[in-house]
Amino acid sequence: MFYLKKSKKQMIALCLSAALSVGSLTAYAATEYWNDASTKPAVETKTPISDNTNWEQWKAGWDNLKTNYEQVALTPGADFSKLNFGWYSKEKTDKAMVRIADNKEMKNAKEFKGTCEAGTIINGVQYYSNKVTADGFKPNSTYYYQVNLNGKWQQAQEYKTGDPDNFSFMFVGDPQIGSSYKQKNDESNGKKLGNDLAARNDSYNWNITLNKAIEQHPEIDFLVSPGDQVSVKGTENAKDLKEQEDQYSGYLSASVLRNLPQAVAIGNHDCSSASYQNHFNNPNPFLEESTPTPAGNGYFYSYGNALFIVINAN
Numbered sequence: 001m002f003y004l005k006k007s008k009k010q011m012i013a014l015c016l017s018a019a020l021s022v023g024s025l026t027a028y029a030a031t032e033y034w035n036d037a038s039t040k041p042a043v044e045t046k047t048p049i050s051d052n053t054n055w056e057q058w059k060a061g062w063d064n065l066k067t068n069y070e071q072v073a074l075t076p077g078a079d080f081s082k083l084n085f086g087w088y089s090k091e092k093t094d095k096a097m098v099r100i101a102d103n104k105e106m107k108n109a110k111e112f113k114g115t116c117e118a119g120t121i122i123n124g125v126q127y128y129s130n131k132v133t134a135d136g137f138k139p140n141s142t143y144y145y146q147v148n149l150n151g152k153w154q155q156a157q158e159y160k161t162g163d164p165d166n167f168s169f170m171f172v173g174d175p176q177i178g179s180s181y182k183q184k185n186d187e188s189n190g191k192k193l194g195n196d197l198a199a200r201n202d203s204y205n206w207n208i209t210l211n212k213a214i215e216q217h218p219e220i221d222f223l224v225s226p227g228d229q230v231s232v233k234g235t236e237n238a239k240d241l242k243e244q245e246d247q248y249s250g251y252l253s254a255s256v257l258r259n260l261p262q263a264v265a266i267g268n269h270d271c272s273s274a275s276y277q278n279h280f281n282n283p284n285p286f287l288e289e290s291t292p293t294p295a296g297n298g299y300f301y302s303y304g305n306a307l308f309i310v311i312n313a314n
């Protein structure tokens, strides 16, 4: 992971190509460099951004966490004044809804409506993909948002805007939840981790990594990932697709992602199923792309005077 800061007068255009796996001939590349979550000491002190840092608790909660497919992903809007929301729901509604206020009590909240369409079927259950764009965001301001999930307003979450003329973003490569597949850990008695235990391990570390990044750089305005948010490709069969969705659950569960927009590209592990485009509500998709993937398209957005072009290189 590294960290970029853009000064006021620079004009940058960034081309972020989707991740290319290096040297892997198999579908699931075992990583040489990985962190074994089972050897981590429990973190005693909790801060607001350090949820779920106890490994024993994480393991106990994993079955619930991985099947919570209805977590919200914030993505950048087409420009600074907008914010996009994407989330799965079990219920179909005529209009997906988000409301925004400048207070936690959601007094005088403004409501925004979007689309709700049939999305991924997980374990025989039809999930719907909800997408809403909210706008009117001003620099250096604190907002609260609520999404409406299955007819109920969810807990209000904070969204703080930065300065479009002087901003920072965090760049992560291949979060790839589940890429510890085939590693052996301290607790596996010499056995290699399967997809499920690899996802449990990696999403635990992903949460901690993002927490540490934000602790060190609280000024970060959004996250950029050039692809491979998950490891399983989700194309073989229903079990494979469920494992991919479990990994998306682990990926999206990182606590800072409730408050931080993320601009994610389509990696070669994400490109073969529609789950990527069902989770992430990207602005300005290149619908005329000559080689679209089941995951969708590249897209672009601006932030201040910077233009970000996210290429689907698959």
Ligand SMILES: [Fe+2]
Binding pocket: 019, 020, 021, 174, 176, 227, 228, 267, 269
């Ligand atoms: Fe990768």
